[in-house]
Amino acid sequence: MIESLFRILALMRKEMLAMFKDPKSRVSLILPPILQCLIFGYAATYDLNNVPYALVDQDRSAASQALVAKLDGSRIFTRVATLDQAAQAAPFIDNQQAVLVIVIDRDFQKNLSAGRQTPVQVIADGRNSNTAGTAQGYVGTILAAFGQEWRASQGLPGAAVQVTTRAWYNPGLETRWNMIPSLIGTITMMMTMMLTAMSVAREREEGTFDQLLVTPFRPSEIMIGKAVPSMMVGVTQSTLILLVAKFWFQIPFAGSYVILYLGLVLFLAAAVGIGLFLSSIVGNMQQAMILTFVVLMPFMLLSGLTAPISNMPAALQYFTLINPLRYAISITHQVYLEGAGLAQLAPEMLALVAIAAVTLPFAAWMFRNRLT
Amino acid sequence: MTTVEPPVAVAAANLRKVFRRATGETVVALDGISFSARQGTLTAIVGPDGAGKTTLMRLVCGLMTADSGDLDVIGINVAANPQEVQDRIGYMPQKFGLYEDLSVQENLDLYAELHGVTPEQRKAIYPRLMEMTQLGSFTGRLAGKLSGGMKQKLGLACTLVRSPQLLLLDEPTVGVDPLSRRELWEIVLKLVRDEGLTVIVTTSYLDEAERCDHAVVMHAGQVLAQGMPGEITAKAEGCTFMATPPDGMPARSLQARLFQLPQVIDAVPEAGKVRIVRAFAEERNPLALNGAPIPLEAVPARFEDGFMMLFHAVAGGGLRNVMTLDHPPTGDGDTIAVEVHDLTRTFGDFTAVNHVSFEVRKGEIYGLLGPNGAGKSTTFRMLCGLLPATSGTLRVAGADLRTSRAEARQRLGYVAQKFSLYGQLSVDENLDFFASAYGLRGTRKRDRIAWAKQQFELDRFSDLPSGQLPGGFKQRLAMAASLLHEPEILFLDEATSGADPMARREFWGRITSLSEQGVTVIVTTHFMDEAEYCDRVVILDAGRTLAEGTPAEIRAHAHPTEGREPTMEDAFIAIVEESRREQDSPIARSAA
Numbered sequence: 001m002i003e004s005l006f007r008i009l010a011l012m013r014k015e016m017l018a019m020f021k022d023p024k025s026r027v028s029l030i031l032p033p034i035l036q037c038l039i040f041g042y043a044a045t046y047d048l049n050n051v052p053y054a055l056v057d058q059d060r061s062a063a064s065q066a067l068v069a070k071l072d073g074s075r076i077f078t079r080v081a082t083l084d085q086a087a088q089a090a091p092f093i094d095n096q097q098a099v100l101v102i103v104i105d106r107d108f109q110k111n112l113s114a115g116r117q118t119p120v121q122v123i124a125d126g127r128n129s130n131t132a133g134t135a136q137g138y139v140g141t142i143l144a145a146f147g148q149e150w151r152a153s154q155g156l157p158g159a160a161v162q163v164t165t166r167a168w169y170n171p172g173l174e175t176r177w178n179m180i181p182s183l184i185g186t187i188t189m190m191m192t193m194m195l196t197a198m199s200v201a202r203e204r205e206e207g208t209f210d211q212l213l214v215t216p217f218r219p220s221e222i223m224i225g226k227a228v229p230s231m232m233v234g235v236t237q238s239t240l241i242l243l244v245a246k247f248w249f250q251i252p253f254a255g256s257y258v259i260l261y262l263g264l265v266l267f268l269a270a271a272v273g274i275g276l277f278l279s280s281i282v283g284n285m286q287q288a289m290i291l292t293f294v295v296l297m298p299f300m301l302l303s304g305l306t307a308p309i310s311n312m313p314a315a316l317q318y319f320t321l322i323n324p325l326r327y328a329i330s331i332t333h334q335v336y337l338e339g340a341g342l343a344q345l346a347p348e349m350l351a352l353v354a355i356a357a358v359t360l361p362f363a364a365w366m367f368r369n370r371l372t
Numbered sequence: 373m374t375t376v377e378p379p380v381a382v383a384a385a386n387l388r389k390v391f392r393r394a395t396g397e398t399v400v401a402l403d404g405i406s407f408s409a410r411q412g413t414l415t416a417i418v419g420p421d422g423a424g425k426t427t428l429m430r431l432v433c434g435l436m437t438a439d440s441g442d443l444d445v446i447g448i449n450v451a452a453n454p455q456e457v458q459d460r461i462g463y464m465p466q467k468f469g470l471y472e473d474l475s476v477q478e479n480l481d482l483y484a485e486l487h488g489v490t491p492e493q494r495k496a497i498y499p500r501l502m503e504m505t506q507l508g509s510f511t512g513r514l515a516g517k518l519s520g521g522m523k524q525k526l527g528l529a530c531t532l533v534r535s536p537q538l539l540l541l542d543e544p545t546v547g548v549d550p551l552s553r554r555e556l557w558e559i560v561l562k563l564v565r566d567e568g569l570t571v572i573v574t575t576s577y578l579d580e581a582e583r584c585d586h587a588v589v590m591h592a593g594q595v596l597a598q599g600m601p602g603e604i605t606a607k608a609e610g611c612t613f614m615a616t617p618p619d620g621m622p623a624r625s626l627q628a629r630l631f632q633l634p635q636v637i638d639a640v641p642e643a644g645k646v647r648i649v650r651a652f653a654e655e656r657n658p659l660a661l662n663g664a665p666i667p668l669e670a671v672p673a674r675f676e677d678g679f680m681m682l683f684h685a686v687a688g689g690g691l692r693n694v695m696t697l698d699h700p701p702t703g704d705g706d707t708i709a710v711e712v713h714d715l716t717r718t719f720g721d722f723t724a725v726n727h728v729s730f731e732v733r734k735g736e737i738y739g740l741l742g743p744n745g746a747g748k749s750t751t752f753r754m755l756c757g758l759l760p761a762t763s764g765t766l767r768v769a770g771a772d773l774r775t776s777r778a779e780a781r782q783r784l785g786y787v788a789q790k791f792s793l794y795g796q797l798s799v800d801e802n803l804d805f806f807a808s809a810y811g812l813r814g815t816r817k818r819d820r821i822a823w824a825k826q827q828f829e830l831d832r833f834s835d836l837p838s839g840q841l842p843g844g845f846k847q848r849l850a851m852a853a854s855l856l857h858e859p860e861i862l863f864l865d866e867a868t869s870g871a872d873p874m875a876r877r878e879f880w881g882r883i884t885s886l887s888e889q890g891v892t893v894i895v896t897t898h899f900m901d902e903a904e905y906c907d908r909v910v911i912l913d914a915g916r917t918l919a920e921g922t923p924a925e926i927r928a929h930a931h932p933t934e935g936r937e938p939t940m941e942d943a944f945i946a947i948v949e950e951s952r953r954e955q956d957s958p959i960a961r962s963a964a
Binding site: 003006007009010011013014017018021022206207208210211212213214215216217218369 | 753756757758760773778779781782784786788790791792793794795796797801804805806808809810811813863
């Protein structure tokens, strides 16, 4: 038992040396997660900060002027043209000068004052459905608010129902709050899976794996000795991303670090398990690289990172059950934003344990039993 | 210069080339090399690892330029017009770039296209190449599935597809079995003698140099000697003898002892005796061992003797190769260390190892010999527990390593064919890792690592990444790592493949010394002369045992040749060819 522990420690030391001895490989383990996190944080956001629009104001009344002032004053909408007829608006959309065209009807003020419904037409560039939808949503919010205010200022009775929305856990509904905690799992999964998948493949290619197998190492010891250093790298990378999230993007951390790290360790065990599993079935580094990418892509897409799992076809939803990233994103969201406790996270944690419990022993078995 | 000599094809004068290592130190690869190769002749460049042979080849074909000196190849200044030279010559580097996923024919076509050989020209040259290399019946086979010898022949065919004016071969026979090696040489000699091609070949097989027209002996970037092989051989004339070991002493033990004597320049076991080269021809005093005189019988010198003579003059003797073990294995010599019974391994419908049986006693050196693809490596991998047997039983140190617990593997050491330690880790880090892997700790670990570094002279390389070690030292490090835990049984898979004559003598000196202390050694090798160091050998071909016994028993299979004792290589070729003749019809059927 103690012998076994010393052997594992020796292997871990060797793995760490191999990973960190070369300054280039040291940098490549530390810098990319931070860079990726910053790039995702700034680039991958669905929030709109600048919506160029064209205005067709057929009413030219005090009410329409007030509405335009409210739009222009929102700091989100930028008026690029003021037109007379809706027909003139088409080129602005076609040339992507404007995302929206807002057409104010000529009876706008009259209808408003009479307490009648009044249409405001919003034409959107549907080529980018995400942006269009979000921009339309913003316009709707501004219009509703404007209607309320106008009626109040005219001494008219307010609408019977007033909708007040409040987003829990992310009051500003900022995409970044959703994205960055997800990256803790996503980026470390990419790196650790690649690292483990390559490590055994490299040893096979260079013949050192045979050398390892003729020493007293047991397959399970090799498995642990290979898995733990990769997981340690993964935990370090997660911490880096966490620090960027908290101190650079200033996303408030609501939960318990102990629970978050417990979830991360289980997740990394599952991810490393899949990496070792892939590593144990390939013959060389090139195959390991390709196979890792082939596997990573669906894991990313089917993780809930970009599209909600509940929107996916049923068959794909089943597939997400074996995807450790799905659970990692779910755990980080719940811990980071909601402050969830262990009881709430038990299903995710157990699922990760199950994945690791299948992939790690399989990889260990394959070390010796692969027939080549 | 007389007019009867053919014109010069390659003329090199005072070539100098210096490299700078990543660590900053400079290495003088070529230090004022001058030589010439004449048209239609075969020139051999011989020398130990690191002599600068490959650098010289690369200069000749314009892949590098010399720092100083002049080099004319087929009348062109290479440094000025490398492309013009490359268009006319063929170069086969040590690792020829065959595409392993393409078939034999596709590789040939690819090289023909790369060199702009027209389809008409191909029609003319393909049948000739196929007839020459005997690859005609394998055109559809993937290059990756060819044996080592066939790969080299295909590489040669790909090099010859453009009909070069000059052919450069860099160690073409490394890792090639004796049969394929002989076939390759027949092809090369035919090209020179019948077709008048100019060929320059580098080699560490000294018997190959003997067959050339001109030999250039290199050492440390300089030319030690050049001339007809006979001129090199003549340097040892009158100094070569056969020494008969006293009764009961294996030839290799006598060899190891004689090799230590200052007046003995070279000693190798041969045909149950020891061939020695003495420093001075006129020295007639009998050699004595422990007071008993050793009977000597004068024999004609050969190229290798002259080569060793030259070397001794510059490099001196003093090869350290006596190993001392702290805890030699115990138990008497009758213990069976390795037992293989009816061992069979199949891959699909291909039988790699076919009912092989043998036993190795403790302290024996046992050799597994056979052509490429004979099943040596497969047998080896099964013995080491790296591959399960399909059927049959095997026991190593009393256990089947495949199913035994980790403790059983503690008792064996393994040196793979290819350098397989961690290249990016330093010498110390590698030794430390393998010592820990074998459960060594604390003082004992420190002592064993110190022992290994001292025995293998690795001290000055402690912090060098092992991948950057000079070739011979990689081999030493691999052996050092396998001996840290003082194994009872040592497995060495083609440990001397690609090693130069000095490194091989040193290696065998160590093996002999280990075996004398009771370590059982199992080796595979392509060098038939090395079989003379073994107590017993088994010859495998196509997975079957063809012969087993002591070197003397194996040699008895050879057809008698006039003028000399049959060598191990003669016997090996005779045995394999005879067996293949018997098998001829079934092989022809399966190939069809």
